[in-house]
Amino acid sequence: MHVLVLCGGKSAEHEVSFLSAASVLDTLDPAKYRVSVIGIQRDGSLYPPEATVDRLKLDSPEKFQFPSGENWVCLLADLKPETVFPVLHGPFGEDGTIQGILEVLDIPYVGAGVWGSAVGMNKIHSKKILLEEGLPVLPFISIPQTEWQERAEDFLKLVAGKLHYPVFVKPANLGSSIGINKSASRDDLIQHIEAAFRYDDFILVEQGIEAREIETSVLGNSRPEVSIAGEIIPSREFYTYEAKYLDQGSQLLIPAPLSGKEMKRVQELSIATFKALQLEGMARIDFLMDKKTGQFWVNEPNTIPGFTQISMYPKLWEASGLSYPDLLDKLIDLGLERYRRRSRFSVER
Ligand SMILES: Nc1ncnc2c1ncn2[C@@H]1O[C@H](COP(=O)(O)OP(=O)(O)O)[C@@H](O)[C@H]1O
Numbered sequence: 001m002h003v004l005v006l007c008g009g010k011s012a013e014h015e016v017s018f019l020s021a022a023s024v025l026d027t028l029d030p031a032k033y034r035v036s037v038i039g040i041q042r043d044g045s046l047y048p049p050e051a052t053v054d055r056l057k058l059d060s061p062e063k064f065q066f067p068s069g070e071n072w073v074c075l076l077a078d079l080k081p082e083t084v085f086p087v088l089h090g091p092f093g094e095d096g097t098i099q100g101i102l103e104v105l106d107i108p109y110v111g112a113g114v115w116g117s118a119v120g121m122n123k124i125h126s127k128k129i130l131l132e133e134g135l136p137v138l139p140f141i142s143i144p145q146t147e148w149q150e151r152a153e154d155f156l157k158l159v160a161g162k163l164h165y166p167v168f169v170k171p172a173n174l175g176s177s178i179g180i181n182k183s184a185s186r187d188d189l190i191q192h193i194e195a196a197f198r199y200d201d202f203i204l205v206e207q208g209i210e211a212r213e214i215e216t217s218v219l220g221n222s223r224p225e226v227s228i229a230g231e232i233i234p235s236r237e238f239y240t241y242e243a244k245y246l247d248q249g250s251q252l253l254i255p256a257p258l259s260g261k262e263m264k265r266v267q268e269l270s271i272a273t274f275k276a277l278q279l280e281g282m283a284r285i286d287f288l289m290d291k292k293t294g295q296f297w298v299n300e301p302n303t304i305p306g307f308t309q310i311s312m313y314p315k316l317w318e319a320s321g322l323s324y325p326d327l328l329d330k331l332i333d334l335g336l337e338r339y340r341r342r343s344r345f346s347v348e349r
Pocket residue numbers: 138168170174175176177178180206207208209210211213234238239240286288299300
């Protein structure tokens with residue numbers, strides 16, 4: 001089967017994407033798959049093949065094809081791989097845009113579809129849907145930039161009435177903790193709101209809690225399965241960009257030290273979240289567990305989680321009895337299953 005791996009991309013997780021992609025390439029079974037790789041630059045254009053090879057730092061790049069061309073969308077249309085594995089984190093990859101291109105080109109792909117990707121990436125809309133489904137989401141207030149400019153004081157009153165310090169301020173559509181700040185006072189809050197608007201037209205202000213960071217891996221389409229949960233112990237005050245990618249100090253605990261009852265609860269919430277957001281293929285579901293009360297809050301889904309050898313998503317599956325190569329086979333099968341199912345829908349009246 002011809003599988004094409006997409007990596008790089010227009011996002012702050014550009015470099016991380018190459019690390020994830022290199023692990024995926026190392027793991028895909030050459031007896032089953034003929035693999036080609038397309039690297040996308042930070043400006044959205046195609047990398048020359050040598051540049052993609054350099055960034056991936058592969059032991060044996062000769063095992064893979066690195067097609068060249070003017071434009072990667074045209075290249076995809078020409079190559080028509082049997083399936084695409086988008087290993088692109090963050091905006092322009094994880095948010096439904098690339099999935100839309102693949103739908104239009106009629107190419108099967110791994111992971112959530114257009115809608116699940118777009119909603120999964122959007123912290124405001126995903127939380128609204130989870131609330132509607134009765135899932136536990138921390139109280140929050142969303143603020144559109146135009147309205148902030150017109151009536152900031154109203155929003156500050158709203159925050160004061162509904163939340164208490166500390167609060168977290170986040171751009172609606174990003175990842176990697178970029179633009180996220182913890183505000184301890186009204187002055188902080190104003191400054192952090194202005195900062196978050198540098199990244200998005202929509203932001204949210206969310207109730208802050210003292211939390212343990214618990215994560216699970218979900219796999220499947222209409223009958224998703226969940227791994228055991230893991231825990232992250234961040235090296236900083238919270239799980240910032242530095243703690244995620246720059247420090248060596250953050251720790252992964254697998255399994256998370258939870259009681260049997262807690263483990264079961266977080267697993268049930270994971271499946272319910274995956275279904276509520278109509279996700280497909282895979283997602284890592286992140287929770288905040290209140291250190292005082294033990295209550296679980298759904299923080300966010302990640303529809304294209306990290307895929308390096310030491311990333312939580314494949315590690316949790318390994319610890320749950322599913323090896324990394326078998327996981328990749330399953331993900332590809334699930335993408336093909338979705339494609340076949342959807343191609344049966346009628347377009348006739
Ligand atoms: N409401 C909150 N209370 C406490 N910590 C939070 C809260 N929201 C976010 N955090 C901290 O900030 C980190 C990043 O926030 P998150 O919403 O996961 O954004 P991203 O999509 O960038 O990962 C979390 O992993 C956690 O450490």
